[in-house]
Amino acid sequence: MSSKWQPLDSMARYGTISRFLHWSMALVLAWQFASAVAHWLFEDTTVEGFLWGTHKIVGTLLIALICIRALWSLYNRGHRPPSLNIPAQLGHLAMYVLMLIVPLLALVRQYGSGRAFEPLGIPLMPGFEGGSIDWMTAPGNLLHSWLGWLLLVLIVGHVVMVFVHRSRPRDEDVLARMLGNRQN
Template sequence: MTTKNTAQQWGSVSKSLHWLIALLILALGIVGLVMGEFPKTPKYFWIYTMHKSIGITVLVLVAARLGWRLYAGAPEPVPGTPGWQERVASLTHWLLYVMMFAIPLSGWLYDSASGLRPFKLFGLVEMPKLVAPSESAAQVSHLIHEWGFWALILLVLGHAGAAVFHHVHQRDATLTRMLPQGWLSTPQKESA
């Protein structure tokens, strides 16, 4: 398998970044939904720091993924894909990128505007504050962070649902070309 994308297939770099980012977002979502319930112990603050650190990591990985996509291109649509599906897929991909930037940035902005002491990325590097303490900025950024997560969930469900639809109903390679090689074979279309 090639590292760079081809006209028919996502390369190993794109696949690796895609699935790593997906797993990290899943972990962040699960932790984000339950961390408010934890008692305010030292472990609580460690969990918050890890949530913030992994969020910044996702931000960096998404920037790398976008840069790689601009450099390496993207596979052409699977032959036979209707034009409207291509347009919806393209719009969905770009909206996913917007949300994957907006959510960690709004979290960082929320942390900055809340007036909390700076957090250290994985306990090592102090992260700069993006803005001075501001209650209104904290409220707006928190709303973007929270509701952006739910919007991202809807986009991901649509994205994954479309890939499964292509695999099961349209019986094409849309799903298999993003999976690790050999995980799933492309179903063969039935001949008429």
């Protein structure tokens, strides 16, 4: 891996900041899916209690990271490694959209439930008296989980395609672009 500090992206590789955001989001998403799997498979256990207890806080971090990453991507537009093809572009777009929509559905559902939301003691949403607001809670109840699992399928496909490209002699090694060990 290159030790050279390159904050901005280039046509050959992603810069240090883009790589940091990418791998940070990979870790955050891995934690989120671990908490969801624990909630699904290990209900009412210590493992579920620990992991699931972090799900909303980590989801809030995910929203912040995706917003920062989207702004950073716009700033670097035109200076990034080119996409390999249209399916790769569409796959990345779908992942970005889901990474934003899935937690936003949860936030809207949280607000519509009337319960306060204060991750790490930071008041993001006040609670309110009365019943829940159905038009705010229904989309999250219906779609949050399903779209989250769809996002996981896309992420697994993303990882598989990285190794497919690495194994084909004529394909570009896209992992090298995200590890930073390429020359400018």
